Structure formats: C-alpha cells, structure tokens
Amino acid sequence: MARREAPAAGPGSRALIVDVIRSAAAISRVELADLTGLTQPSISNIVRDLIADGIIHEVGSADSVRGKPRKLIAIKPANRFGIGFHLGPDTLTCVAVDLTGGVVGREVVPRPPADRLAAQFDDFTAGLDLPRGRIEGLAIVAPTPFPGGAPVADGLAPVRADLAGRIGLPVMVENDAAAAALGEFWSRRVSREQAFGCIYLGAGIGAGFVFGGALFRGASFDAGELGHMSIAYDGRPCPCGNQGCVERYASMAAVVADAAADPRLPVDPSATTSSAYDAVARLAVGGDPAAFELLDRAAGHLAVAATSMVNLLDLGRVVLTGPGAALAGSIYARRLRAHLERTAHSRQRHPVVVELSAQPRDAASIGAAALVVQAAVAPGHTPGTW
Ligand SMILES: [Zn+2]
Known part of the structure; x- marks a missing residue:
C-alpha cells in the first residue's frame, strides 16, 4: 500500500492553523499536526510567523506522555482589534473586539448621516485608546433590504468606498444575520x-x-x-x-x-x-x-x-x-x-x-467586528468583501 503523504503547506494553511488554535483555545504543535494533517516542519514555520506577527503566543505547557512537556499556543487577544458598526433604523451600535472575539468596547449613538461615519469611527476608537496601527479595519452591517431590493453589499458600496478612503483602513459590508453568525462562530470557538x-x-x-x-x-x-x-x-x-x-x-x-x-x-x-x-x-x-x-x-x-x-x-x-x-x-x-x-x-x-x-442585542455589531478579525488573521474566507 502506498504511504499516505501529509498535505503540503499551501496558501490556506495559515488560516487553517489560526482556526484550529482559535477553536481549541490552547493547543500544542503536535496536536496541531494531528488535527490539520500538515507536517511538523510546516507547522513550526507557520507558528513561528504567527508568533512574530503577534497573532498567537505561547501560554504555558502541558505534560506529555513521552515525558517532555509540550508548549501550548493560543490566540493573543489584546494585540489587534476589529471594529463593527451596526446600522439600525435610528441608532448606530459600535463595537470593538479583540482577536478572540471578546468585546473591548461598545457604544450606541443616534444614527449619524453617512458622511459622519468616519468621524464616529475616529471618536469611538480614540475613546477606547486603541492605537490606529492595531486596528485591522471596520465592517458595517445592516438588515437585508426588502426582498427584491439591492443587497446590503450593493446598497452600502458608496459608503464603503468613501469610508475606506477617509479612515485609511479596509472596510467591509455585510448583512446583519450573516455577520451575527460569523461572530457567534468565532467567539464561541466553534x-x-x-x-x-x-x-x-x-x-x-x-x-x-x-x-x-x-x-x-x-x-x-x-x-x-x-x-x-x-x-x-x-x-x-x-x-x-x-x-x-x-x-x-x-x-x-x-x-x-x-x-x-x-x-x-x-x-x-x-x-x-x-x-x-x-x-x-x-x-x-x-x-x-x-x-x-x-x-x-x-x-x-x-x-x-x-x-x-x-x-x-x-x-x-x-x-x-x-x-x-x-x-x-x-x-x-x-x-x-x-x-x-x-x-x-x-x-x-x-x-x-x-x-x-x-x-x-449586540450580536450583529460583534459579528461585524469578528468579520474584520477573521479577514485579518485567517484570510481567504471573505471573497469580494475585503
Ligand atoms: Zn415573505
């Protein structure tokens, strides 16, 4: 019988590893190899890059059956942030999450006109004292319009382009229910x-x-x-x-x-x-x-x-x-x-x-921010929106 080769590391390997670490909370390199099917050298290289990029960190060690303690790695929470805006009929809910999907800031304000969204982004992130260099981007979510209307992505396209220019960061748009699903997926470690x-x-x-x-x-x-x-x-x-x-x-x-x-x-x-x-x-x-x-x-x-x-x-x-x-x-x-x-x-x-x-109540805005986090640390899942 032919020997089964481990899959070669490809463009999706980094996203796969981040996703497995996220859902496991803390995991060793050996377990990562078992769960992903990637080789130990591939795992070591990608893990080294992810540590250097500040996305993951070592969090201690677990006993090993072979005697040598295994180092555990986990997502590094408070190093990078995603911002989510949920446009309601009268209000705007703003949320910031860390890389684990944990909420680090929240604010509800009267819904501003579209040309004030960039100023609101500046006020909100400055109020939280989040350094601009650690913010990965912004996602805006809204309810799906009446059946037959333009999808959220089309309806918000001009706002998206304008905002991206003004804040100098990537801006995504999504419908509220889809964003909420991604937020629950990410923060519940599904x-x-x-x-x-x-x-x-x-x-x-x-x-x-x-x-x-x-x-x-x-x-x-x-x-x-x-x-x-x-x-x-x-x-x-x-x-x-x-x-x-x-x-x-x-x-x-x-x-x-x-x-x-x-x-x-x-x-x-x-x-x-x-x-x-x-x-x-x-x-x-x-x-x-x-x-x-x-x-x-x-x-x-x-x-x-x-x-x-x-x-x-x-x-x-x-x-x-x-x-x-x-x-x-x-x-x-x-x-x-x-x-x-x-x-x-x-x-x-x-x-x-x-x-x-x-x-x-905040699931859509948290999900919006989680979309940003996923696109930043486990890219490849968000065609056409980043
Ligand atoms: Zn109907």
Whole structure:
C-alpha cells in the first residue's frame, strides 16, 4: 500500500492553523499536526510567523506522555482589534473586539448621516485608546433590504468606498444575520468541522451559516432568508409575494401585531415595534399567560421553519440571537429544542444543539467586528468583501 503523504503547506494553511488554535483555545504543535494533517516542519514555520506577527503566543505547557512537556499556543487577544458598526433604523451600535472575539468596547449613538461615519469611527476608537496601527479595519452591517431590493453589499458600496478612503483602513459590508453568525462562530470557538447556523431575530428573521470556517453567502450575498421560508401553502400573505412566510408569524413585528389584536394584552400604539415587543416579552417571562401563549405560538412557528433549515443543511449547532432573543430567547429556544428533538432528520445520528447568544442585542455589531478579525488573521474566507 502506498504511504499516505501529509498535505503540503499551501496558501490556506495559515488560516487553517489560526482556526484550529482559535477553536481549541490552547493547543500544542503536535496536536496541531494531528488535527490539520500538515507536517511538523510546516507547522513550526507557520507558528513561528504567527508568533512574530503577534497573532498567537505561547501560554504555558502541558505534560506529555513521552515525558517532555509540550508548549501550548493560543490566540493573543489584546494585540489587534476589529471594529463593527451596526446600522439600525435610528441608532448606530459600535463595537470593538479583540482577536478572540471578546468585546473591548461598545457604544450606541443616534444614527449619524453617512458622511459622519468616519468621524464616529475616529471618536469611538480614540475613546477606547486603541492605537490606529492595531486596528485591522471596520465592517458595517445592516438588515437585508426588502426582498427584491439591492443587497446590503450593493446598497452600502458608496459608503464603503468613501469610508475606506477617509479612515485609511479596509472596510467591509455585510448583512446583519450573516455577520451575527460569523461572530457567534468565532467567539464561541466553534470548530470549522461543525455545520453551524444562526437564527437572527431582528426587524425580520434572518439566518447565517458557517461551513468549513467560511460564511456562506449564496449567489448574490442573499443566503439565509429564513424569514421568507413558507410554513403554510395558503398562509398569511407576505409582501415578498409568497404566502405563509414564517416572518408573518414569528418576527417581532408579527408578535406585536398579534398582541395588538388580543384584548387581553396592553399594547401602546405609539411605541416602536422593538419596545412594544419587549413589553410583551417582559410580560411573558414574568408569567402572564396570554403573553406567554402568544410568544410560545410564535416560537412554535419558528421551530417548524428551523427544522426545514436544519434538514436542508444537516446542521449540528444553531445559535438563536438578535434583539428578539434578548428577553424572550428562552421561550424560542425551548420550542426549537423540543421540536428538533422530535423532527430533525438527523436526530438518530447526531444531536442538533440549540444555544442562546450571550449578547443577543449586540450580536450583529460583534459579528461585524469578528468579520474584520477573521479577514485579518485567517484570510481567504471573505471573497469580494475585503
Ligand atoms: Zn415573505
């Protein structure tokens, strides 16, 4: 039998090594060779370069079965930073993360006009005392526009070009749900072998997927339109042209509309969708039966769509995030878990883990900053956006 050769180190090897170190938290060179299939000399060369570049560092040693202690290496957190801006309808959320995806600064300001974004970037980073030389770039994320509209990447293209010139750093653009998925993938140390998905409960319902360490974008940067997955052939009509879209039953706007039609629930007609939704969510988690029933039904609708999404892509892990998951996330998560345990096609082969985001309201801005970090230290995953 022919001897199996270790794969030669190629352009993707550095990204692969960074990704394996990130997901392992701390790892030895021997384990890196086992996990990547690269040769020891290739590992040694790349690790030496990564240490010299300040991306990783040695963090101690572990006992070895052969007696000699193995040095452990890990991502060096507070050396380089990514900045993320999330454009909301009225606000701009600014976040800075380190190389592990840990948040080092956050600020929410009234949404400035496009020509003030560069000044906001300067104010925010100066306020955190982040040296310009250690900032890798900026990513701006926004909700996907109405179906049929220009994708976020196209809509923000002029802003992107202008900003990159003004701040002198790379600027990326992405939709909020996709960015949130990459942020959760990066900061939760999800390994690149896992088929990972994220459901984002924002103005609508979006999803993002990370396969093999790369964000999946589809043919026109429009992948993940979970909100417009139909769950009923003759269901509620949707402005997208389809019927029975899950967004018409389970989004924050749908919950608020259903609450307004329920005489048992007080809904302030002058409140914004997000504050009216939060009021219903607060009642539900506080034990109000009508509010709980309403949100639990919305979660049940989302669970049906989640099973289709999980089955289509054979996902192993799903994180629920976005402002809609901030107060009512546990109601949605419980429904999704119970439904997937009964209905996921893969349930006999592997569990489908459903988790709640640790920072659901900031997930899109954190994800934006994580996009910058990934593009800087594990490049090759972000075609067309860097
Ligand atoms: Zn629709």
